[in-house]
Amino acid sequence: MELYRIDEKGLAEAMARLIAEYRVVAPVEKGPRHVFDDIQDWSEARPLAVGTVLPPKKFVFPQRETLLRFQLTGEAPQAEAVVDDTPVVLAGVHPCDITGLRCIDHTLAGRYFDEHYGARRMNAIILGFDCMPDGHCFCSSVGSLKVESGFDLFFTPLQVGGYAVRVGTQRGRKLLEDYFTAAAPAGVYEESLEEDFRKRKAAAIRLSIDAPVGDLPGIYQQAMRSKVWEKWAEVCFSCGSCNLVCPTCYCFDVQDRVSLDGAEGRRERVWDSCMLAEFAEVAGGHNFRPTPSARLIHRHNRKFNYQQDRYGEPHCTGCGRCARACLVHIDMVTIANELIAEQRGEAS
Amino acid sequence: MKPTAAFFSFTGCEGCQLALLECEDELLDILSAIDVVKFREAMSETSDTYDIAFIEGSISTPHDEEKIKKIRGVAKVIIAFGACAATGGLNAIRNSMGSDEDYYENLREQAYGPVGVEHFRSTKARPVHAVVPVDLTIPGCPVDRGQLLEVIESVLVGRTPRQFNHPVCVECKLNDTVCVVEAYGQMCMGPVTRAGCGAICPGRGDTCEGCRGLLPDGNFASHQQMLAEHGNPPEEIRLRYLMFNAYRCEELGVPLP
Numbered sequence: 379m380e381l382y383r384i385d386e387k388g389l390a391e392a393m394a395r396l397i398a399e400y401r402v403v404a405p406v407e408k409g410p411r412h413v414f415d416d417i418q419d420w421s422e423a424r425p426l427a428v429g430t431v432l433p434p435k436k437f438v439f440p441q442r443e444t445l446l447r448f449q450l451t452g453e454a455p456q457a458e459a460v461v462d463d464t465p466v467v468l469a470g471v472h473p474c475d476i477t478g479l480r481c482i483d484h485t486l487a488g489r490y491f492d493e494h495y496g497a498r499r500m501n502a503i504i505l506g507f508d509c510m511p512d513g514h515c516f517c518s519s520v521g522s523l524k525v526e527s528g529f530d531l532f533f534t535p536l537q538v539g540g541y542a543v544r545v546g547t548q549r550g551r552k553l554l555e556d557y558f559t560a561a562a563p564a565g566v567y568e569e570s571l572e573e574d575f576r577k578r579k580a581a582a583i584r585l586s587i588d589a590p591v592g593d594l595p596g597i598y599q600q601a602m603r604s605k606v607w608e609k610w611a612e613v614c615f616s617c618g619s620c621n622l623v624c625p626t627c628y629c630f631d632v633q634d635r636v637s638l639d640g641a642e643g644r645r646e647r648v649w650d651s652c653m654l655a656e657f658a659e660v661a662g663g664h665n666f667r668p669t670p671s672a673r674l675i676h677r678h679n680r681k682f683n684y685q686q687d688r689y690g691e692p693h694c695t696g697c698g699r700c701a702r703a704c705l706v707h708i709d710m711v712t713i714a715n716e717l718i719a720e721q722r723g724e725a726s
Numbered sequence: 727m728k729p730t731a732a733f734f735s736f737t738g739c740e741g742c743q744l745a746l747l748e749c750e751d752e753l754l755d756i757l758s759a760i761d762v763v764k765f766r767e768a769m770s771e772t773s774d775t776y777d778i779a780f781i782e783g784s785i786s787t788p789h790d791e792e793k794i795k796k797i798r799g800v801a802k803v804i805i806a807f808g809a810c811a812a813t814g815g816l817n818a819i820r821n822s823m824g825s826d827e828d829y830y831e832n833l834r835e836q837a838y839g840p841v842g843v844e845h846f847r848s849t850k851a852r853p854v855h856a857v858v859p860v861d862l863t864i865p866g867c868p869v870d871r872g873q874l875l876e877v878i879e880s881v882l883v884g885r886t887p888r889q890f891n892h893p894v895c896v897e898c899k900l901n902d903t904v905c906v907v908e909a910y911g912q913m914c915m916g917p918v919t920r921a922g923c924g925a926i927c928p929g930r931g932d933t934c935e936g937c938r939g940l941l942p943d944g945n946f947a948s949h950q951q952m953l954a955e956h957g958n959p960p961e962e963i964r965l966r967y968l969m970f971n972a973y974r975c976e977e978l979g980v981p982l983p
Contacts, residue, residue: 409931411904432902441900613948615917618892622899635876636883638755649900655943656891670945703899705907705917705952 379526380551381564381572385540388560389533393420395557396467400503403437404469405430414468425470425507426535428515429702433475433625434468438498439482445494445632445645460644463497469505474515474697476506476529477522478625484689485628494647503549506532508575511583514698516711518580519587522695531558534572542568585711588718591692598683601717602675610713611671613706618651620700620708621677626685626693627651652677678713729881732764732776733807734797736783736790737817737851742808743767743782745868752875759882778803778881781860784810784817784973786851798858803881806854809867813939814973816867817851822972825850853973862887867937867970870923890922893941894934897925906933911956913966918944936970946980954983 384392396402397418404423405412412427414434432441448457471479479499486492487499506529517523525532530550533541543561545551554561589597601607621627631650636643650657653673658666667673685693694710701709733743747768749756763773779801785794798804809815820833834843854860864870864877873887880887894916898905906912906928915936916928927934940946946967953963960983967975967982975982 408902409904410909413902413904415902431904432899436902613945613951615893615895615945615948616943617895617917619895619899619905622896633888636879638752638759638875638879638882640882651892651896654892654896656889703905703908705905706948 380545381568382543382545382554382558382561383536383540383564383568384533384543384558384561388558389541390420391560392558393423393469396553400465400467402467402469403434414470417469423470425505425533426509427470428472428509428512429697429699431699431703432623433478433697433699434471435475435478435482435625437466437468438479438502439486439495439628440498442646442648443494445647447642447644449642450636451641457645459493461493461497463501465501465503466498467503467505470507471504471529472507472509472697473525474517474522474695475625476504476525477517477691477695478697479504480528481626481685481689481691481693481695482628484685503553504529504531504546506546508532508534508579510579512698513584514701514709515583515696516585516587516698517696518583519585519711520591520692520694520696523580523583524576534575536568536571537574538571542572585698587711587714589714591686594682594692594714595687597714597717597721598679600721604717604720606713606716606720607671607674610708611669611674614653614670614674614708615706616653616655616670616673618653619703619705621651621653622649623699623703625695625697625699626681629657652680674708674713678710681710682714728759728761729777730761730763730773730775731778731780732773732801733762733766733780734764734782734793735766736781736794736811736854737786738783738808738810738815740767740782741868742866743780745808745871746780746874749871749875756875756878760878774800776801778805780805780807781811781854782807784814784851784853785849785857786817787846787848789847791849791857794854794858803861804854804858805877806860806863806865808869809865809937809939809970810851811854812863812865813971814851814853814856815937815970818971818973819968820972821850821976822968851973856973856977865920865938866923870926872924873922888922890920890938891941892921893917893944894919894921894923894925894928894938897921897923898928901925901929903929906931907952907956913953913956913958913962915966915970917952918946918949935966940967940971940974940978940980942978950983 403414404417405427406415406422412430414430417423444460446457446459486495529546532544629650630647633646681694682692763776779797806812830848834846838846877887907914912933914933916934918940919934919936920938920941964982
């Protein structure tokens with residue numbers, strides 16, 4: 379993979395050029411936390427900030443979006459799909475969130491191609507940035523400490539100042555030529571600095587899952603009746619925060635809205651959450667997962683068992699958002715380790 | 727023919743009726759879809775027949791009780807409109823302070839003097855559904871205009887409006903709001919309160935006070951413990967639960983600290 383180097387000034391100049399032509403979003407400060415939002419100036423961006431409230435997923439799979447508009451007047455109802463292909467530059471996307479987008483691609487842009495998601499996804503330019511973990515990060519346990527693809531350009535901060543820049547796509551190469559004019563070809567020295575950054579990052583991660591990620595589907599499969607679920611279900615609010623901040627969750631609800639005169643309307647898609655009591659309720663009132671423990675089992679199996687089994691990678695990227703958002707401290711690592719300990723205890 | 731609608735005010739501040747008048751951009755559309763025949767805040771004409779009755783306020787006097795039963799006999803659809811009608815609202819705080827006749831008589835005497843005691847009979851403050859069956863509910867203090875419009879839309883197209891059986895946290899997350907509990911340690915009722923308001927209060931840095939009512943299956947014990955762990959004294963937690971949910975706590979059997 380091609381490697382370049384750019385200093386802070388060169389990066390800021392490049393971003394100013396991009397901002398002049400594109401919608402550019404990046405982590406920005408919001409009170410004591412960060413969120414991804416539009417920026418008008420690169421100085422607003424905090425590209426290394428970890429733990430934005432929502433992941434950048436919201437720009438390719440928005441919280442609420444109109445899928446189609448329909449007319450109910452005339453001889454027969456008419457409907458027209460709404461597809462948004464406006465390009466957007468996502469800057470400051472960390473390896474966990476790059477991995478998160480790939481996970482959603484498996485479902486929404488794989489065998490079944492969701493036109494609405496696909497159009498946004500293909501027009502999202504990803505400027506990845508490496509980062510330093512906080513106390514909730516555990517990417518090294520789930521294989522997303524480092525990404526080899528999924529970005530157009532990837533920036534690693536160097537201890538000597540500036541960034542090493544990896545080119546991930548043809549589009550990234552073109553961006554580099556057209557906008558990042560201060561970037562200079564780099565070599566083994568920068569490569570070693572990149573490696574050095576990742577080593578420090580790995581060393582700073584405080585959490586880890588006590589089993590290889592490949593073993594997790596089997597562990598979760600065996601844990602369906604574990605007491606661990608009941609224990610955590612006792613304190614769970616069923617508030618859905620964990621799902622809603624997750625970079626790999628994509629469940630949604632579809633609602634039709636009709637104008638008061640009944641002439642026209644729109645079909646909307648809104649994020650949903652399998653932790654909510656109403657999620658698995660069907661017509662007639664039956665609820666397939668009526669208890670918090672049934673919902674916890676489902677959510678955690680979606681991350682480490684069902685999806686991993688189907689697509690070959692865990693659908694948890696170790697970003698730590700669910701743990702930051704959970705007011706009663708339910709987290710993926712603790713639950714995984716309790717299940718692992720329980721099964722090892724039984725085995726011995 | 728357009729359905730006819732009437733607005734009735736019981737024990738409350740009539741602020742929810744004003745919330746309808748604030749739907750300025752949509753008001754003409756609403757009026758072309760339904761025929762408002764009685765609306766004290768906006769018109770002087772009245773009618774005694776109507777299809778839809780919007781009920782605002784809680785039922786807190788023998789006279790209220792009589793009146794709401796009459797309305798139930800006339801209206802095809804009763805909509806509990808706002809926190810007081812939906813859950814008892816602020817009025818129900820008094821329920822938690824005493825419930826016997828002496829208590830009410832004492833309150834009336836304080837408020838209206840010895841003559842008033844005879845003229846202002848009052849009872850426990852109750853939501854509308856505690857007295858007559860209610861078809862639809864739009865909770866909130868005041869109601870959310872988005873939900874109000876959605877309910878009107880649903881009635882017109884003949885479908886059941888969304889019930890929002892999930893907490894306010896969902897809407898905070900959808901809005902990318904920084905959690906006021908997680909980031910600031912504030913006392914928020916969001917995790918146990920019915921959504922549908924767009925999480926307007928936490929979105930502006932305030933806390934949720936629970937005006938849309940406690941969720942039927944909220945994890946109250948865990949929520950109260952979480953608030954206590956953030957340093958909130960038990961009495962504060964109790965008062966916060968009673969503020970908008972005194973009747974709701976009784977109805978759901980929520981233990982209070």
